[in-house]
Amino acid sequence: MDASPAAPFHFELHSTDAAPGSAAPGSAARRATFHTPHGPIAMPAFAPVGTQANVKTLEPRDLHEAGCELILSNTYHLYLRPGHELVQKLGGLHAFMRWDGPILTDSGGYQVFSLAHQRKLADEGVTFRSHHDGSLHFFTPEKVMEVEQALGADIAMVLDECPTPTDRAETETAVARTQRWAERCRAAHTRTDQALFGIVQGGIFPELRAQSATGLIPLDFPGYAVGGLAVGETKEQMYATLDATCPLLPTDRPRYLMGVGAPEDIVEAVWRGIDMFDCVLPTRIARNGALFTPEGRLNMRNARFADDSAPVQEDCGCYTCRTVSRAYLRHLYKAGEISALRLGTIHNVHFMMQLMREIRAALEGGRYAAYRDAFLARYRIADQATRHEQHGRRRAARAEQQQQHLTQGR
Amino acid sequence: MDASPAAPFHFELHSTDAAPGSAAPGSAARRATFHTPHGPIAMPAFAPVGTQANVKTLEPRDLHEAGCELILSNTYHLYLRPGHELVQKLGGLHAFMRWDGPILTDSGGYQVFSLAHQRKLADEGVTFRSHHDGSLHFFTPEKVMEVEQALGADIAMVLDECPTPTDRAETETAVARTQRWAERCRAAHTRTDQALFGIVQGGIFPELRAQSATGLIPLDFPGYAVGGLAVGETKEQMYATLDATCPLLPTDRPRYLMGVGAPEDIVEAVWRGIDMFDCVLPTRIARNGALFTPEGRLNMRNARFADDSAPVQEDCGCYTCRTVSRAYLRHLYKAGEISALRLGTIHNVHFMMQLMREIRAALEGGRYAAYRDAFLARYRIADQATRHEQHGRRRAARAEQQQQHLTQGR
Numbered sequence: 051m052d053a054s055p056a057a058p059f060h061f062e063l064h065s066t067d068a069a070p071g072s073a074a075p076g077s078a079a080r081r082a083t084f085h086t087p088h089g090p091i092a093m094p095a096f097a098p099v100g101t102q103a104n105v106k107t108l109e110p111r112d113l114h115e116a117g118c119e120l121i122l123s124n125t126y127h128l129y130l131r132p133g134h135e136l137v138q139k140l141g142g143l144h145a146f147m148r149w150d151g152p153i154l155t156d157s158g159g160y161q162v163f164s165l166a167h168q169r170k171l172a173d174e175g176v177t178f179r180s181h182h183d184g185s186l187h188f189f190t191p192e193k194v195m196e197v198e199q200a201l202g203a204d205i206a207m208v209l210d211e212c213p214t215p216t217d218r219a220e221t222e223t224a225v226a227r228t229q230r231w232a233e234r235c236r237a238a239h240t241r242t243d244q245a246l247f248g249i250v251q252g253g254i255f256p257e258l259r260a261q262s263a264t265g266l267i268p269l270d271f272p273g274y275a276v277g278g279l280a281v282g283e284t285k286e287q288m289y290a291t292l293d294a295t296c297p298l299l300p301t302d303r304p305r306y307l308m309g310v311g312a313p314e315d316i317v318e319a320v321w322r323g324i325d326m327f328d329c330v331l332p333t334r335i336a337r338n339g340a341l342f343t344p345e346g347r348l349n350m351r352n353a354r355f356a357d358d359s360a361p362v363q364e365d366c367g368c369y370t371c372r373t374v375s376r377a378y379l380r381h382l383y384k385a386g387e388i389s390a391l392r393l394g395t396i397h398n399v400h401f402m403m404q405l406m407r408e409i410r411a412a413l414e415g416g417r418y419a420a421y422r423d424a425f426l427a428r429y430r431i432a433d434q435a436t437r438h439e440q441h442g443r444r445r446a447a448r449a450e451q452q453q454q455h456l457t458q459g460r
Numbered sequence: 461m462d463a464s465p466a467a468p469f470h471f472e473l474h475s476t477d478a479a480p481g482s483a484a485p486g487s488a489a490r491r492a493t494f495h496t497p498h499g500p501i502a503m504p505a506f507a508p509v510g511t512q513a514n515v516k517t518l519e520p521r522d523l524h525e526a527g528c529e530l531i532l533s534n535t536y537h538l539y540l541r542p543g544h545e546l547v548q549k550l551g552g553l554h555a556f557m558r559w560d561g562p563i564l565t566d567s568g569g570y571q572v573f574s575l576a577h578q579r580k581l582a583d584e585g586v587t588f589r590s591h592h593d594g595s596l597h598f599f600t601p602e603k604v605m606e607v608e609q610a611l612g613a614d615i616a617m618v619l620d621e622c623p624t625p626t627d628r629a630e631t632e633t634a635v636a637r638t639q640r641w642a643e644r645c646r647a648a649h650t651r652t653d654q655a656l657f658g659i660v661q662g663g664i665f666p667e668l669r670a671q672s673a674t675g676l677i678p679l680d681f682p683g684y685a686v687g688g689l690a691v692g693e694t695k696e697q698m699y700a701t702l703d704a705t706c707p708l709l710p711t712d713r714p715r716y717l718m719g720v721g722a723p724e725d726i727v728e729a730v731w732r733g734i735d736m737f738d739c740v741l742p743t744r745i746a747r748n749g750a751l752f753t754p755e756g757r758l759n760m761r762n763a764r765f766a767d768d769s770a771p772v773q774e775d776c777g778c779y780t781c782r783t784v785s786r787a788y789l790r791h792l793y794k795a796g797e798i799s800a801l802r803l804g805t806i807h808n809v810h811f812m813m814q815l816m817r818e819i820r821a822a823l824e825g826g827r828y829a830a831y832r833d834a835f836l837a838r839y840r841i842a843d844q845a846t847r848h849e850q851h852g853r854r855r856a857a858r859a860e861q862q863q864q865h866l867t868q869g870r
Contacts, residue, residue, distance in 0.1 A: 102795045103788070109799065110783065132766070132791045140769055140787055148783050356542070359550055373520065373558050377550055378513070381542045385512045388798055389519065 059245045059272050060085040061304055067418060068323070074419035078296055078323035081413035084273075084304050086152040086204040087243045088144065089119065093304065094320045094409050096311065096402045097122045097154060097328040102131070103147040106333050107392040108399065110149050116368070116396070117403040120152045120205075122328040125197055126161030130180050130187075134200040142202030154205040154328065156308070157194050157249075160212050171211070173227065191234035199241045206246050207275065207308075208235040215253035215283045215291075224278070225251050225258050229265040236269050247273040247306060254287045256294035263298035274299050275306040276324070280315070289318055296323035313342065313405055314431050317422050320409055332402050336394035339383045342401040346430030348376075350394065355380040368400035369393075469655045469682050470495040471714055477828060478733070484829035488706055488733035491823035494683075494714050496562040496614040497653045498554065499529065503714065504730045504819050506721065506812045507532045507564060507738040512541070513557040516743050517802040518809065520559050526778070526806070527813040530562045530615075532738040535607055536571035540590050540597075544610040552612030564615040564738070566718070567604050567645075567659075570622050581621070583637060601644035609651045617685065617718075618645040620659040625693045625701075631663035634688070639675040646679050657683040657716060664697045666704035673708035684709050685716040686734070690725070699728055706733035723752065723815055724841050727832050730819055742812050746804035749793045752811040756840030758786075760804065765790040778810035779803075 061084050067077035082093040097120040098105045098113065105113060105121060113121065123143060128134060140146045143153055159176070162169055166178035166187075175190030191209045198206035209231045213224035228251045239246045248271035252259035266274065276295050279288050292307070299305050304325045310316065311329020319327070332342065339350045343363045348355075350362070361371035362379065370379070370393040382390035412421035471494050477487035492503040507530040508515045508523065515523060515531060523531065533553060538544060550556045553563055569586070572579055576588035576597075585600030601619045608616040619641045623634035638661045649656045658681035662669035676684065686705050689698050702717070709715050714735045720726065721739020729737070742752065749760040753773045758765075760772070771781035772789065780789070780803040792800035822831035 102791070102797055104792055104795075104797050104799045107798045107802070109779070109803070111779070127795075131795055132787075136767060136787070139767060140785065146785075146788055146791075148788070357546060357549060369519070369521070375550065375556075377542075377546070378556055378558070381512070381556075382514055385514075385537075385541055387512055387514050388517045388801060389514045391798060392517070392802065393519070 058087050058243050061272070061302060063302065065413060065416075066301070067413070074416070077321050077418060077422075079320050079413055079418050080323060080325060081410055082304065082325055084325070086245070088150060088152045088204050091119045091152055091326070092406075092410055093325040094316070094406055094413075095120055095326045096316065096406050097326065098333060098399050098402070099124070099328055099330045100147065100149075101330070102127050103137070103143060105395075105399070106337070107388075107395045108333075110147070112396060113149070113151075113399070116400045117407065118151065118399065120154060120326070121149060122154045122156065123147075123201070123203065124158065124161060125155045125194065125201065126158035126165065128155075128201060129158060129197050130182055134197045138200040138202070142200075144202065152205070153203040155198050155201050155203040155207065157198070157207045157209040158189060159194075159209050160309075162189060163212060173230065175209075191231045192238045195235055195238040195246075199239070199244060202241070202244065204244060205273065206239070206241075206244050208232045208246060208248055208271075210249040210251060210277055212251065212278045212281065213253060215278050215281060215287070217253070218255060218258075221251065221253035221255060221258055221278075224253075225262045225265075228262065228277075232266055232269060232271075236271070245272040247271055247275050247304075249275040249277040249308070250295060250299070251278045252291075252295070253278055254283055254291050256291070259291065259295045260298055263295065267300060271303070273304040273306060275308050277308050279307065280309040280329075285315065285318075288315070289322065292319055292322040292324065299323075311402070312432070313402070314426060314429060316405065317409070317425050320413075321418070321422055332398035333395050336398040337391045339390070339394065340432075341394055342398050344425075344428055347432050350376065350380050350390075351383050352380070362397055363401070366397065366400065366404070368397050370397040370400075468497050468653050471682070471712060473712065475823060475826075476711070477823070484826070487731050487828060487832075489730050489823055489828050490733060490735055491820055492714065492735055494735070496655070498560060498562045498614050501529045501562055501736070502816075502820055503735040504726070504816055504823075505530050505736045506726065506816050507736065508743060508809050508812070509534070509738055509740045510557065510559075511740070512537050513547070513553060515805075515809070516747070517798075517805045518743075520557070522806060523559070523561075523809070526810045527817065528561070528809065530564060530736070531559060532564045532566065533557075533611070533613065534568065534571060535565045535604065535611065536568035536575065538565075538611060539568060539607050540592055544607040548610040548612070552610075554612065562615070563613040565608050565611050565613040565617065567608070567617045567619040568599060569604075569619050570719075572599060573622060583640065585619075601641045602648045605645055605648040605656075609649070609654060612651070612654065614654060615683065616649070616651075616654050616656050618642045618656060618658055618681075620661060620687055622661065622688045622691065623663060625663035625688050625691060625697070627663070628665060628668075631661065631665060631668055631688075634663075635661050635668050635672045635675075638672065638687075642676055642679060642681075646681070655682040657681055657685050657714075659685040659687040659718070660705060660709070661688045662701075662705070663688055664693055664701050666701070669701065669705045670708055673705065677710060681713070683714040683716060685718050687718050689717065690719040690739075695725065695728075698725070699732065702729055702732040702734065709733075721812070722842070723812070724836060724839060726815065727819070727835050730823075731828070731832055742808035743805050746808040747801045749800070749804065750842075751804055752808050754835075754838055757842050760786065760790050760800075761793050762790070772807050773811070776807065776810065776814070778807050780807040780810075 064081040067074040067079040169178040194209040210228040211224040213220040248266040307324040311331035355376040358376040474491040477484040477489040579588040604619040620638040621634040623630040658676040721741035765786040768786040
């Protein structure tokens with residue numbers, strides 16, 4: 051891609067651990083900057099998710115205060131409500147949500163598969179019913195490009211098919227269809243102030259990842275995502291897939307690991323050469339009372355915090371930690387106060403941004419291997435039980451919502 | 461009371477419309493300042509309500525930004541959860557909720573009558589069951605003083621009995637009991653850094669109001685509330701009761717109209733000589749989507765705002781109006797985003813504080829009669845239907861909560 055600073059998009063690679071003479075053998079970590087029409091994104095970067103054109107409980111000023119540069123918003127949700135045409139009429143997503151920094155929109159494909167009803171997949175596209183009102187819709191690569199261009203994010207994603215990552219037959223079909231859809235998206239996308247990224251599929255199968263990457267690279271996307279991960283495979287399978295996939299991707303384009311947001315996964319994925327991430331995890335678990343610290347998650351509903359006058363995290367600079375105690379925060383969570391959800395979200399988003407700042411500083415200082423070791427030694431990974439509990443709660447909520455929808459009739 | 465600025469409390473009366481030669485004949489409006497250990501309160505003042513040690517959806521910085529000087533917190537709620545002893549252990553209410561300005565706590569009496577279960581009233585005190593878990597509790601004047609002194613607000617209220625304002629027999633009993641309880645509260649209250657206010661009862665009956673005021677004034681409270689209003693009587697009955705009651709109160713003490721917060725009622729009550737107000741109205745209706753403007757309330761869920769790029773209120777300086785459009789705010793309300801509740805609350809609290817600033821400026825300029833006329837001519841009062849709908853929604857929510865509680869068993 052055009053490397054001139056005058057181009058609307060420009061990927062600037064500052065350093066690579068994999069370079070000859072690197073102080074971190076085995077690492078493929080990169081320190082980079084991706085320049086967009088709404089400003090630069092220092093990489094590795096994490097994007098909080100603002101599903102419905104709002105990072106839940108936060109305002110633009112909170113995101114700026116935390117040091118966010120990129121946020122993600124969901125095409126599926128905005129297409130259904132308030133509608134991409136309305137957003138366009140109101141000046142596009144930046145003007146609508148009053149976020150003046152870079153925005154990325156996904157393609158909506160993942161939500162069609164995880165949220166919508168009665169979806170039917172064909173080569174032409176996917177039909178589905180809205181999870182709000184049961185209305186019938188049809189997403190094709192061309193339609194999704196129309197929607198994403200109307201929304202007007204800085205980065206748009208191609209429509210892809212995200213299979214069960216361990217199902218070989220399903221994944222083969224998905225890789226082939228993702229390739230055809232990527233070609234159609236590329237052809238339909240015309241906005242020069244929006245970068246369209248390709249998505250590599252292939253589940254946990256290295257040869258399918260290679261097939262997908264090989265097919266997409268000639269389409270010359272200005273960035274490449276590794277899709278279809280963090281959807282049920284083990285951490286080991288995810289890391290191995292990154293080991294196999296990252297080396298296949300162009301070194302002069304950003305690499306985006308979609309849907310990943312656990313701190314330990316980010317540290318590991320950066321090591322393997324990933325530049326950008328998005329995930330609902332920090333904001334979602336904050337609303338459940340789980341707050342990040344360098345030692346791992348704390349559940350603020352725990353009785354042991356009832357009279358704890360310390361902040362959530364001693365050395366944290368976020369508003370929540372500068373202002374209130376664990377005891378007060380626990381009281382707000384127990385009392386069902388909305389402010390608890392917000393104060394928790396402020397902290398978790400700040401924690402993630404601080405993590406990315408530390409990662410970038412370690413890369414700049416040529417000490418990422420040591421940083422990774424120290425982080426993983428200190429950070430207690432949420433056990434499978436906790437992760438399943440969070441996941442189960444989410445599934446239950448979704449099932450309830452679907453049930454409600456069915457009861458209301460269409 | 462001691463008028464020296466060195467005293468912890470000091471009521472400074474700047475001007476009274478009722479003074480000889482006043483430019484506003486018929487007005488008893490006052491411009492004053494009440495000095496407290498946590499700073500001065502410019503009066504007339506409005507206090508947003510932070511029931512559970514938090515003004516719902518807001519942080520201390522938001523309250524400061526809006527210009528709030530006084531907030532109210534509810535003794536009944538804090539006594540039950542997290543408990544007044546815990547709050548005291550954590551440094552008192554100011555330290556607990558990190559609000560460094562003046563705080564007022566009510567006595568909890570009103571909530572015992574409106575929220576608690578199986579209450580039994582006797583001269584000694586009132587027994588009730590918690591609306592959380594059905595546990596049994598006993599509030600006496602002495603107990604309430606213990607709780608309020610542990611919470612440590614700048615202003616505490618005596619335990620009173622709030623009758624149906626139009627029921628003469630019930631009100632007679634309540635006036636007598638309120639008098640005896642006020643005497644016991646006065647005797648039990650010892651904190652010199654906390655001002656204990658008396659509460660005049662008497663429903664809509666001028667002679668009972670006179671009896672109550674006459675009984676309380678010898679107790680020499682540093683402030684007097686007019687209680688038992690805004691609980692079902694008509695606006696005309698409320699205004700007439702203020703006409704009859706305010707002249708009975710000492711001119712050198714603040715006068716507090718409890719539970720009143722509709723802008724038109726504040727304008728009318730200030731005219732009649734009230735200095736301070738509290739109400740959940742601005743924050744509660746904001747969460748329902750009703751936002752104040754100088755022309756009256758707007759319901760942000762209304763379809764006519766779907767593509768309205770104007771702010772909620774054109775000339776408003778609040779963060780919400782400076783930042784987002786009606787269209788975006790409507791989207792957030794319709795999409796069920798928590799941010800809608802918060803952005804709406806920020807606006808409504810700002811509106812109330814701006815109203816109080818305008819009232820004080822009009823008083824200072826000797827033009828309150830004109831201000832009142834202009835305000836009431838411009839402001840469309842929410843019709844009875846809307847008020848009943850809000851009230852009905854509240855009652856329904858409470859009934860549901862009580863039902864839930866009963867189903868869960870005790």
